[in-house]
Amino acid sequence: MAFVEEGSECPYVPLGQWVGWDEYFKSLSKSTRKKVKHNTNRLNKSGDIRYEHKLLTEDDTFSFAEAKELERISKKAQKIDILGLVGTKNSIFQNELQSKCTFQILLSMLKKDNELVSYNYGYIYGNVYYFYNTAFSDKEKNNSPGMLIFKDLVSYLFRENICELDCLRGATVNKNRWANYSRIQQNLYYLRNSPSNFLYILLVFKLRPFIKNVAFYLFRKKQL
Numbered sequence: 001m002a003f004v005e006e007g008s009e010c011p012y013v014p015l016g017q018w019v020g021w022d023e024y025f026k027s028l029s030k031s032t033r034k035k036v037k038h039n040t041n042r043l044n045k046s047g048d049i050r051y052e053h054k055l056l057t058e059d060d061t062f063s064f065a066e067a068k069e070l071e072r073i074s075k076k077a078q079k080i081d082i083l084g085l086v087g088t089k090n091s092i093f094q095n096e097l098q099s100k101c102t103f104q105i106l107l108s109m110l111k112k113d114n115e116l117v118s119y120n121y122g123y124i125y126g127n128v129y130y131f132y133n134t135a136f137s138d139k140e141k142n143n144s145p146g147m148l149i150f151k152d153l154v155s156y157l158f159r160e161n162i163c164e165l166d167c168l169r170g171a172t173v174n175k176n177r178w179a180n181y182s183r184i185q186q187n188l189y190y191l192r193n194s195p196s197n198f199l200y201i202l203l204v205f206k207l208r209p210f211i212k213n214v215a216f217y218l219f220r221k222k223q224l
Contacts, residue, residue: 001197003205007187008169011179013154015165021158032177035144036151043143047113051152055124056098056105063107064094067119071135084121084133097123108156110149118145120153128164129157131175146174154178 118136
């Protein structure tokens with residue numbers, strides 16, 4: 001038996017819709033443009049700032065190790081059990097990916113005085129960039145380093161003529177700042193014919209959607 005259910009929201013940016021970075025940046029909200037310019041100026045005054053965008057290979061272990069260490073010590077690691085790069089299984093998985101040639105791994109880095117303060121890690125395949133993971137230094141959080149590295153990443157994608165930025169699942173505040181479009185992830189389930197699976201189907205695909213719809217209706221009614 002196969003069942004499909006709607007999953008998480010997946011923001012994306014169809015980069016080809018704009019002539020270039022400048023036109024796209026002007027399409028963003030005034031508050032985002034103002035915050036980007038303000039934090040860029042403040043960060044530039046605090047030290048030597050450099051952006052790097054590197055296509056990783058299995059031999060490029062230093063930059064990958066820097067990104068893993070930044071994620072490991074970040075406040076994000078204190079809140080989330082499963083991280084993108086840290087951990088033995090994740091490290092092996094990412095190292096295996098770096099040895100393949102079917103797609104490219106892009107590591108975008110923001111460094112201050114030669115110290116990594118934020119990064120974005122993703123994949124380029126079929127002229128689409130898939131945003132997978134990010135982390136930033138907590139001591140620089142007042143300068144919004146996560147937002148600034150994302151800004152420079154999007155600018156880089158325009159320069160490289162990448163046609164789309166896919167933020168993958170999870171409509172976070174930072175993703176929605178840059179992406180005004182979204183898709184819904186589809187979860188596909190294959191189940192064997194058995195009494196326990198029939199019960200699972202009843203609970204997950206029948207009862208749960210009904211409860212969610214009723215709860216949403218009651219919430220909207222209360223708001224009105």
